[in-house]
Amino acid sequence: xxxxxxxxxxxxxxxxxxxxxxxxxxxxxxxxxxxxxxxxxxxxxxxxxxxxxxxxxxxxxxxxxxxxxxxxxxxxxxxxxxxxxxxxxxxxxxxxxxxxxxxxxxxxxxxxxxxxxxxxxxxxxxxxxxxxxxxxxxxxxxxxxxxxxxxx
Amino acid sequence: xxxxxxxxxxxxxxxxxxxxxxxxxxxxxxxxxxxxxxxxxxxxxxxxxxxxxxxxxxxxxxxxxxxxxxxxxxxxxxxxxxxxxxxxxxxxxxxxxxxxxxxxxxxxxxxxxxxxxxxxxxxxxxxxxxxxxxxxxxxxxxxxxxxxxxxxxxxxxxxxxxxxxxxxxxxxxxxxxxxxxxxxxxxx
Numbered sequence: 001x002x003x004x005x006x007x008x009x010x011x012x013x014x015x016x017x018x019x020x021x022x023x024x025x026x027x028x029x030x031x032x033x034x035x036x037x038x039x040x041x042x043x044x045x046x047x048x049x050x051x052x053x054x055x056x057x058x059x060x061x062x063x064x065x066x067x068x069x070x071x072x073x074x075x076x077x078x079x080x081x082x083x084x085x086x087x088x089x090x091x092x093x094x095x096x097x098x099x100x101x102x103x104x105x106x107x108x109x110x111x112x113x114x115x116x117x118x119x120x121x122x123x124x125x126x127x128x129x130x131x132x133x134x135x136x137x138x139x140x141x142x143x144x145x146x147x148x149x150x151x152x
Numbered sequence: 153x154x155x156x157x158x159x160x161x162x163x164x165x166x167x168x169x170x171x172x173x174x175x176x177x178x179x180x181x182x183x184x185x186x187x188x189x190x191x192x193x194x195x196x197x198x199x200x201x202x203x204x205x206x207x208x209x210x211x212x213x214x215x216x217x218x219x220x221x222x223x224x225x226x227x228x229x230x231x232x233x234x235x236x237x238x239x240x241x242x243x244x245x246x247x248x249x250x251x252x253x254x255x256x257x258x259x260x261x262x263x264x265x266x267x268x269x270x271x272x273x274x275x276x277x278x279x280x281x282x283x284x285x286x287x288x289x290x291x292x293x294x295x296x297x298x299x300x301x302x303x304x305x306x307x308x309x310x311x312x313x314x315x316x317x318x319x320x321x322x323x324x325x326x327x328x329x330x331x332x333x334x335x336x337x338x339x340x
Contacts, residue, residue: 004250011215012250016257017264019208024265026201031277032340038330043190048202049304055206057309059213070217079310080219082297088314091296092303092321094288099322100329102285103277105300106293107205107222109286110255114262116272122279123286130290131226135238 005072022052023111030112031103031120038100098130208261209306212254219310221302222258223293225251276340281333292322 026048027033037045063070063077070077082088099105104112104123112120191198212220228248231239266272275282293299296318298307303322307315 008216009250009253012212012220012254013257015208015210015212015215015220016254017208017261018211019205020258020261020263021265022201022204022206022208022261023258024201024262024270025204026198028201029262030273031275031282035277035330035334035340038327039334040327040331042192044193044195044198047191047195047198048205049300049308051199051202052206052209052305053309055203055309056209056213056219056306057311059206059210060219060306060310063214063217067214070213070215072215073217075217077213077217079312080302080306080315081310081312082303082307082314084314084317087295088297088318089321091292091294092318093292093325095292095296095299096322096325097329098285098288098290098292099300100285100326101333102282102289103330104282104286105222105289106226107258107299107301110222110258111262112275114259114264115266115270117274119275119277119279119282123282123289126283126286127223127226127290127293128230130287130292131223131294132230132234132290133287134291134294135227135230135234135236139236139238 008072011072019107020111020114023108024115028108028111029115029117034099034103034105034108038103205301206305206309209301219302219306220251220254221298221306222255223299223302225255226290227294278338278340281338296322 023029026044028045028048033042034045036042060077060079064079067077069075095105102123104120106127109120109124109127113124209220212218224244224247227239228244228251230236231244231248234240289299293302296303298304298315298318303312303315303318308319
């Protein structure tokens, strides 16, 4: 592995701190608030997602259109694009049932630990178990790993 | 579809819905659940918090060109303890250290908020909902190649049609699930 730029980890830490602070500030680290959105009592989560997508969307647009390559890695700026296949639908549906049941997703789950919500560790442990089960199952059915499909 | 037009269409879908629900509470629609406004707890903390979330991801992106989602951390961290080839792909092993640092920094950032502006808080959502829901989130995010941050923020911010489809599916299914659970009398 190539050596990291000396500012790589400081930047990751800074970005994580701002992201975690924002998740807590937006109240999305509380499952009850997420469930309030999903039960259509308060559409605030929509604002959180749109605001966050606008900011990162602006950064991505600037990076791709103007800046060229990133200073700390030398890698070209790209949009985040994934290939389309049925796993995007199946995965989204499974994720949706889990999110609707628990009111927690990975990023908000980590932030939830930071607001002192220790019961969320149950959900995070379960996320690891779920990711492990998926990897284990996928390794056993390697001939159909869902990686086929076209890149948009 | 360009980035700008994708974002514009995203806003174009949501804004009229929100305004209609806000201005016409008596209108027969799926927004019948609202008392008088779709934002009974205000909008500022949602917008500011969301912008900060985007800023955190943007800092990392502008410095490194990495769109840092939060769910790949689950798989890359498993590579420390599992020999399954699935978790030991070169790109996973190469990124596992900084993904741990990112997750811990996210915890610390929320902790900073709690110290400065908030107070410690714990959920009343039942442990079985956290356990079963968390498990399905873990499976679904890996099958679907992203989570609320990866698809929902970075993907939508990229104008990715694949992410729009994924987000539409998971938000729709989650709304149906949450309403069904509430209708079954499970609260919280």
